[in-house]
Amino acid sequence: MKILTTIKKVVDVELTIRVENGAIVEEGLQYVMNAWDENAVEVAVQLKENNQAETTLVSIGGGEDNTKIIRRGFAMGIENGIQIDDPALAAADSFVYANVLQKVYEKGSYDLVITGKQAQDTDHGQTGIILAERLGLPCVSNVIAIDVIDDQHLNVSRLGDAGTEIVELTLPAVITVTDSINEPRLPQMRGLMMAKKKKIEVMDLAALGTSYDEVGGTTPKSQIAEFMKSETRTAGQKFEGDPAEITTRVVALLANEAKVL
Amino acid sequence: MANVLVVADIKQGVLKGSTAELLSKAKALGAETAVVAIGSGLESLIADLVNAGSDTQYIADDSKLELFSAGPYASCIVDAANQFGADLVWFGFSESGKAAAPRVAAQLDAACATEITDVMLDGDQIEIVRPAIANKVMQRVKINTKHLVAVVRAGAFEAAEAITGTENVVQLSAPEPDLKAVIKELLSDASGEIDLADADVVVSVGRGAKDQAGVDLVKELASDLKAGFGSSRAMVDGGFMAHNKQVGQTGKIVAPTLYMAIGISGAIQHLAGMSGSQVILAVNKDPEAPIFNVADYGIVGDLFEVVPILREEIKKLRN
Numbered sequence: 320m321k322i323l324t325t326i327k328k329v330v331d332v333e334l335t336i337r338v339e340n341g342a343i344v345e346e347g348l349q350y351v352m353n354a355w356d357e358n359a360v361e362v363a364v365q366l367k368e369n370n371q372a373e374t375t376l377v378s379i380g381g382g383e384d385n386t387k388i389i390r391r392g393f394a395m396g397i398e399n400g401i402q403i404d405d406p407a408l409a410a411a412d413s414f415v416y417a418n419v420l421q422k423v424y425e426k427g428s429y430d431l432v433i434t435g436k437q438a439q440d441t442d443h444g445q446t447g448i449i450l451a452e453r454l455g456l457p458c459v460s461n462v463i464a465i466d467v468i469d470d471q472h473l474n475v476s477r478l479g480d481a482g483t484e485i486v487e488l489t490l491p492a493v494i495t496v497t498d499s500i501n502e503p504r505l506p507q508m509r510g511l512m513m514a515k516k517k518k519i520e521v522m523d524l525a526a527l528g529t530s531y532d533e534v535g536g537t538t539p540k541s542q543i544a545e546f547m548k549s550e551t552r553t554a555g556q557k558f559e560g561d562p563a564e565i566t567t568r569v570v571a572l573l574a575n576e577a578k579v580l
Numbered sequence: 581m582a583n584v585l586v587v588a589d590i591k592q593g594v595l596k597g598s599t600a601e602l603l604s605k606a607k608a609l610g611a612e613t614a615v616v617a618i619g620s621g622l623e624s625l626i627a628d629l630v631n632a633g634s635d636t637q638y639i640a641d642d643s644k645l646e647l648f649s650a651g652p653y654a655s656c657i658v659d660a661a662n663q664f665g666a667d668l669v670w671f672g673f674s675e676s677g678k679a680a681a682p683r684v685a686a687q688l689d690a691a692c693a694t695e696i697t698d699v700m701l702d703g704d705q706i707e708i709v710r711p712a713i714a715n716k717v718m719q720r721v722k723i724n725t726k727h728l729v730a731v732v733r734a735g736a737f738e739a740a741e742a743i744t745g746t747e748n749v750v751q752l753s754a755p756e757p758d759l760k761a762v763i764k765e766l767l768s769d770a771s772g773e774i775d776l777a778d779a780d781v782v783v784s785v786g787r788g789a790k791d792q793a794g795v796d797l798v799k800e801l802a803s804d805l806k807a808g809f810g811s812s813r814a815m816v817d818g819g820f821m822a823h824n825k826q827v828g829q830t831g832k833i834v835a836p837t838l839y840m841a842i843g844i845s846g847a848i849q850h851l852a853g854m855s856g857s858q859v860i861l862a863v864n865k866d867p868e869a870p871i872f873n874v875a876d877y878g879i880v881g882d883l884f885e886v887v888p889i890l891r892e893e894i895k896k897l898r899n
């Protein structure tokens with residue numbers, strides 16, 4: 320089984336993010352591998368270990384930080400890495416990314432594409448599903464468990480509205496995985512050292528056999544016009560002291576002040 | 581004038597409130613409205629669909645559609661969108677909506693946006709507003725296509741009272757099942773419980789409750805209040821709570837009148853799922869817990885002491 324895992328460099332969401340003049344202030348930000356993509360990498364590596372799968376990752380993006388997340392994927396156990404680095408793609412939307420990923424898929428031959436459920440910077444959760452549509456492949460999103468039946472079939476569990484849906488998937492297929500599927504391993508020192516020596520196959524759009532125009536870059540379906548501060552809640556009243564006394568006071572406030580009881 | 585097609589949110593045979601909320605918003609924007617309902621045994625829901633404010637009802641009612649499958653579900657929506665001439669296709673927040681929306685958008689060659697909190701129409705120009713980066717920022721997004729498929733964030737729009745629609749039912753033919761992604765089984769989570777998405781009050785339990793006894797204690801508080809009973813991820817990972825009870829970025833997004841966070845630290849992924857609540861009460865023994873930064877009322881204390889008193893005081897109040 321040949322697996323393609325997609326990984327994206329995203330801003331570290333634990334840091335303070337400031338917005339000024341309609342844009343995010345870059346200063347002080349750090350970038351990491353999208354958390355759900357770590358789950359996707361872990362799925363791929365487990366399939367390598369348990370089912371002799373061959374693993375490749377792809378990341379669209381540039382810069383030091385992007386190289387770092389690819390190396391992290393190697394250190395976790397992924398064998399091959401492809402990086403699509405083209406300055407034209409800096410502010411692309413999900414459709415453009417999906418179109419680029421389609422080209423990457425078509426250049427190789429893969430049985431399974433694994434993406435994260437969503438990217439922490441966009442919070443969209445659509446790129447993997449659009450990719451499947453583009454490729455005409457079956458797709459299951461929000462996957463929480465995988466069970467390999469044979470070379471061509473997987474049973475996947477997806478968290479749906481009414482409970483857990485068990486879906487029999489015929490490969491090739493695309494799945495998007497959520498964080499409850501596994502606990503991504505931490506790369507070990509030795510893995511990180513070896514990862515440094517591994518070669519990343521870096522391509523721009525021309526090398527991929529396409530162009531900015533062809534992947535829809537010049538005609539984006541949507542564009543972020545501006546970033547705005549989110550409405551942050553402010554801390555209200557906090558009570559410390561005798562539990563009976565403060566709890567009684569808070570219940571009275573919920574009833575009389577907030578009027579929600 | 582814009583045409584808005586709303587995808588009916590039906591869970592366990594019941595039409596959820598988000599459908600009326602989305603239709604109200606569409607009417608407030610001056611749009612023509614239609615709804616598409618997909619499932620099996622929908623006949624009895626038609627009156628509800630009309631009462632929710634739709635002027636045309638596209639119905640795909642077939643036993644083949646009983647269990648959710650993203651492919652056929654998306655095909656029905658695309659069919660309805662084409663027949664109606666929809667400019668905008670809106671889903672209320674649901675896992676099925678999140679799975680189907682990008683497919684529908686790809687098939688209609690439309691733009692796609694999830695978690696939207698507002699829509700602005702100015703002639704042919706569509707713009708939306710949505711949170712991103714775990715709610716840390718908001719984005720205003722310009723849509724360059726004529727069509728937009730969007731999943732609306734829970735609680736973003738309000739249902740206006742006294743809007744009803746007109747009955748005009750159009751039957752859709754059921755698409756063939758997806759043979760490459762065959763739904764074999766649905767392991768349904770405890771039904772009969774209050775759906776988190778609809779609940780007026782939500783009580784959620786976190787790792788502070790430690791074990792099953794702690795979870796049961798907090799659950800009693802939820803039952804007293806007839807509240808939805810939710811959880812942080814820690815208690816789902818710990819096996820104490822079902823996956824579909826998780827509130828947060830990867831779980832349910834809720835916006836109740838009152839949210840009670842009991843023994844929850846307030847990680848941003850949790851906050852992303854509940855910070856739209858009207859009033860937040862937090863109980864945590866650590867006065868520095870980040871949950872207190874968003875709570876309107878905070879009780880610093882041991883939940884094992886505080887929850888029984890809370891129950892007692894609420895009972896007194898109710899009598």
Ligand SMILES: Cc1cc2nc3c(=O)[nH]c(=O)nc-3n(C[C@H](O)[C@H](O)[C@H](O)COP(=O)(O)OP(=O)(O)OC[C@H]3O[C@@H](n4cnc5c(N)ncnc54)[C@H](O)[C@@H]3O)c2cc1C
Pocket residue numbers: 354355498785786787788789811812813814815826827828829830831832842843844845846847848849850853863864865866869881882883884
């Ligand atoms: C990609 C990703 C997605 C995630 N999605 C979600 C999500 O959707 N939802 C979610 O909830 N989390 C999510 N998380 C996890 C999140 O980061 C936190 O780990 C999680 O929310 C912590 O749960 P908790 O607050 O119950 O536990 P903890 O952080 O361990 O907090 C327990 C709290 O209980 C308090 N406490 C302990 N004992 C008592 C007592 N006796 N009385 C009162 N208080 C007590 C402690 O002071 C502490 O504040 C996600 C993480 C990642 C990386």
Ligand SMILES: Nc1ncnc2c1ncn2[C@@H]1O[C@H](COP(=O)(O)O)[C@@H](O)[C@H]1O
Pocket residue numbers: 325326327328353355356377378379380413416433434435436437438439441442443444445446447
């Ligand atoms: N630039 C990118 N490079 C590689 N993978 C990506 C990229 N953008 C999105 N993806 C994948 O698509 C998933 C969903 O992204 P999104 O639709 O933006 O939420 C992510 O978890 C990634 O696995």
